[in-house]
Amino acid sequence: LLNDGPLEEWPGLFCEDCFYAVIPRDNHEAGLPLAIMRCESRGMLEDRVYSVRETMVYEPRYIRHHITNIQILGEQDGLIESTANYTIIETLMDELPKILNSGKYLDKIKMDDGQYRFAEKYCVFDSILVPNSIIYPA
Template sequence: MDATTRFAVQDLYTDYVRCVDDTQYHEWPDFFTDECMYRIVSRENFDAGLQMSALALESKAMLKDRVYGMNETIFHAPYMQRHVVGAPRILGSKDGVIRAEANYIVLRTKLDAFSEVFNTGRYVDTIVSEEGRLKFRERICVFDSELVPNSIVYPI
């Protein structure tokens, strides 16, 4: 894979993290194709090939609906997220479809508490170019623990 594509994948990952860490959730769906999949799933279920997910959104329209819910209807104690994402590893590329993955750690900070590790795992991604920009066709957030916090409000 050429350096330009590798840098473009790296930029996609860093821009995604900037978006969610800076609470620019209205921009979040634009990182995905119209027909996409966004899942948050335990490692146990992922490794077993099971579809059971903590969250599964099957189109950009569903992502937009999630953003509306986060901002307008979901009641929760507010918190900030900060992602630490490893360099993406390109697993393969064929016919314009890139498969990549990267490890992540998400820290959560509530206004009245110390920061805590909220979620750790890896992104398993399928990336394509659309209108001259790389986008996720599929982003699976595979979290390491068998347990998930009682509420995942914001994107991982």
């Protein structure tokens, strides 16, 4: 959904009372809450999608998420904990592809209304440097 859409369906992968953050590794490891993108409900994720689609002005681009080394770490209190590595490649029409972001996902997944959904998703990126803007979710 994040690569070829429909992006509008992406928030449906999350519980209503979810938590989503794109955060630098050093902040996450230090327990600091400062993130470059932080959403505390599905409604906030829907607002993010709306802003990408309707209000933000940016050059057309293609985004590819490459997800590897997916691991289920265990289950605790009805939450399945998992992790995976990710790399996001961005291609603008008149430029070579470039790595936009890379790091790891730290997820907590639970059964919600008959479907498994993300209760919590941290996108912990490795570098403290990011491009001028992160438009799409990680």
